[in-house]
Amino acid sequence: MRKQDRKFLKSLLETPSPTGCEQRIAALVRQRLDGVADRVETDVMGSVHASLAGSGVAPSLMLAAHMDEIGLMVVNVSDDGFLSVAAIGGVDAAILPGLRVDVHASGAAAPLRGVVGRKPIHLISAGERDKVMPLSDLVIDLGLPAKKVKRLVAVGDPITFGVGFERFGKHMGVSRAFDDKCGVWVITRVLEELAAAGGAPGTVTAACTTQEEIGTRGATTSAFGVAPDVAVAFDVTHATDYPGISHAKFGDIKCGDGPVIGRGPNVNPYVYERLVAAAKAAGIPYQVEALPGYSGTDAWPIQVSRAGIPTGLVSVPLRYMHTPTEVICLDDLDACVKLFVQFALDLCDADTFVPGLAAASDADDAPEGE
16 A cells, blocks of 8 residues: 555544544545546535546446444533443444543534543452443543533533554554445545546446444435446455454455455345456455345445445455454555456446346357357
8 A cells, every 4th residue: 555545544544533423534535536536526414425427338336435433422421520421333332441532522622532431440349340331331531620521521522432543563454443434545546546547437436425333324315316327335344364253154254365245135246246357357356245134334225225226345354343443454455446446447338237137138149059
């Protein structure tokens, strides 16, 4: 990954964007794509749609990745100045005690550093030590007088994990919110690469969506508004290359082994085949993930938007999802960019994605005797 691209990734990861508060990262995306895309728009949900006009006749393509991250929200400010919180998205209460957080207080010009408090082990009974404290029992300590806390912090203020991006090991990165800001990075880079190549045959739209973590809401409206002929969602998926994860249950997915192409009812079979063909054409290693039902990604609402949109799903392997220390291989991100660029360039006006019809067409064109 080039230094300037890694710097952009770091900016995305460290720009706070808890669900419902994606405005700052949306501004960052618009700034990055200004002068690259032919049109950049923001819908009423806050999702950013950056489009690059096609150079010929081919299906229009939407690439989707969500900008929001999990976090916490202030529910109450106690008389002593401590904050009670609720989860924004899927937050595991077990990881929170002792964590540093940033409170994005309505009355403060900059985030307030807080810590999630917990009684020291010396003061915890033997019975308590093996239990996960419910989120409703945890408090955030801002280290400020109660009067000042009450003046600065309001109910509903969002909170994010107080950590950022670092490189470590061999080509690895660790950060909060790789889910799914790495996807925002990928589809932004795809648009840049296509623009540098003179465009794709069809119009390509990078849809940086909102509110995925509480129900794929931004993708729902983006799919309806953009109305592409074909779409591919990008997200993270569970790497299973560390101890304690059953391959029999969750498959064999490794960091560093390339993009993960989803296969199952949430994925159009011909989009899947075209993604595999694109990976082979670009010389990119790839992995396949079984998706027997709900994928839990933006692919879900996109697929059933309007009269149906042929949809694919590509993911990057991620360790320790929804923790402050999500881990990916940076090489996988570069490979995902190459995969999407190849997929976009290979689309043509003869493509059909209606299940059964493409296969029938291929059979009709086959020589007699085959």
